[in-house]
Amino acid sequence: MLLLATGLFAGCQAASGAPTTSAPVSVAAASTPSVATTMPDTSATPAPTPTATAPTKPLAGRTIVIDPGHNGVWTRRELRKVPSGNGRTKECNSSGTATNAGYPEHAYNWAQANALARALRARGATVRLTRPDDHGEGPCVNLRSKLANDLRADALVSIHADGNLSRGARGFHVIHSPTMTGGTKVEQKSLALAKQVRHALETETPMPRSTYVGGGTALDSRNDLGTLNLSDRPAVMIEMGNMRNATDAALFGSAAFRAKVATALADAVQTFLG
Template sequence: MSAPRRALVLTPALLLLVACTGAGPAAPAPPVAVPTSSVAASPAPAPARTVVLDPGHNGGNGSARAEVTRQVPDGRGGTKACNTTGTSTDAGYPEHAFTWDLAGRVRTHLEAAGVAVVLTRSSDDGVGPCVDERGRAGQEAGADLVVSLHADGAAASGHGFHVAYSAPPLNAAQSGPAVDLAGDLRDALRAGGFPTSDYTGRDGLAPRSDLGGLNLATVPAALVECANMRNAEEAAVVSAPEGRERYAAAIAAGIRTFLAGLPA
């Protein structure tokens, strides 16, 4: 077996001596052996991850009835309205404002973790985009996943969140990964102290066939209905900045959990 490779290391003192003496360089110090097995290899960089956040509805939808009622593909061979105005609390705090604020907060959490974030709309005073455009946003961005952000407008007695995914599945992303994403979001929201819905879905999960934004997705996609805005207790939570921050932290945690499970 050949002798291990040895590296010559000049200490700062020897470098100074070489630079300052007029009698020529001093005799080199004995070389310091650095076994090649002790040099740690640089870790491979983590793959870049991209997430599409889809804040539901838009602030201009209410004044653009013709546009938002225009029929677009629903992903299952039928059509549905381009979009809707969304719901609101009884005090008038609109769903579109809640989802827009929430998306910005989730984005901040994800970007701090090194995740690239794409939003399906750029402001809260526009119209649309339609659900079919939102459904294609993940694949067009080359994203690892899509999370659509909403709040519900059910009977005031109902409370709790639920996470929807497309079912029956229409492609490989919907048949398994989307269900896993929905489960990770559900678990993170539970860990954040939010109760699961007592009026729809089961155990916080809701398979849906009627949501075009999920049906048209070919990357893992899920829709979070964070709360019932018509329930007085939950309306107070979604209306408060600290409440929205709690939702954002939980949703971001669920997304990070799913991303951590993806192959390198």
């Protein structure tokens, strides 16, 4: 009598038909704890879907070249002029800037580039850097895009940080070129990538848009940069902030900030490549 009552109760919970037509079956169901506990859970929560394990390597088959701006060492040899595209020449390279505490831009660029490389490789991308380390003299600005061109890379991302002494000047901006060897289509793709980078940085990191470049857009069109001009692949140069600003400088020294930037830039590249 007690077992029969329990069986009927379980039948009501399951909303199944005709629980009284076969007493032995109802009793058996009620006496199996796993049936009583899993049925309400199943009705309340959608079954786990296979899409939970969906593509873990969304950038598989993609090639990204990262350019950590400047070099570990700067000598007067880097004053020699090299082609910089758009009919111009420019010094082989410059030293880059530094924070007021002496953290050099090339070191930040190197650390940030490697954090980004890890993030992209984790998503399946093939990643190459334009210089092998942060010690010696690296390639001149006319060769920074050559690796991306030779590899027919999906994108070239050049990482820099600015040095501006204006009071209160801070924030990131993204540079694109209107005079690329790749032509109009590559220039348009580069602008699209620049906008994706801007969106990712301002939504995923604490670095704000530049207060002093781009009139609030954080975008800057420049025709004097060999790294961008000589690229026939989509390419952007990112000034990640102002090293001379104390707030930005503190962020550059933070591994947690660099990890956030790496994730944001990887998201931007992934969205750009669709």
